[in-house]
Amino acid sequence: MAGHPYLVVVDADAFIEFESLRGREERKATFNALDKLRQLGPNLVPPHASKLKGEPDLMELRPRQGKSQVRPIYARIADGEYVVPAFAIAADKADFEDAVKNARVRSVRYRA
């Protein structure tokens, strides 16, 4: 079951990426996915989240169970705390790969 809520923070650079996302429905779906992470933390399972191949410290949120093009990339930074270091906004492979690369670099900021 959903346990006590978790802390979800968005990196300032990732927030700039999110601000480029237009359309209330897509933004709402993204907030909904982030809220699932807040409520469930490690119990958030597919199709709402999935591991990233070759990235042991990163996972992706899948708004609208993967039907949205948006992919918030997230990482666990402490017990009960998660950071979203990057967003993939566009529905293309290059944008997604850039987001993963950004997430990898930015998530280093949060290592204890």
Next chain:
Amino acid sequence: MNQTTTPKTKTLGTLVAEESLRDLVFREEWEQTALARLVAAQIVGYRAQHGLSQRALAERLGVKQPYVARLESGERNPEISTLVRISRALGVEFLIDIRPETKKSARLVTRTVARDEATHTHDGVAVVLAAAK
């Protein structure tokens, strides 16, 4: 988190609050679907805890997989009859408390300590949604 160069962040709560201030339609829709999100989290959490796919959970509930996917979307509030079905099949308890904002409900607060809870106010009315196993 790195103590010497703490990165700038915003919490999800702050982001939702900012979005609500600049988009009143978003705010209204977000508040109105608080129950949907709470129920969705309960369903996803139950699946995670029991290692079930959406299809396997659908079988337990006596419904089809797309029905579970809809519940897990958190985009539409479920009917009371749906909550009854979930409670009966999964042993989940839902508490919904609707009252004037000025009145407190000590009973609900007492019962929902350390449980999932969503609270919002709507036109002077407090709505508290809680779920527990």
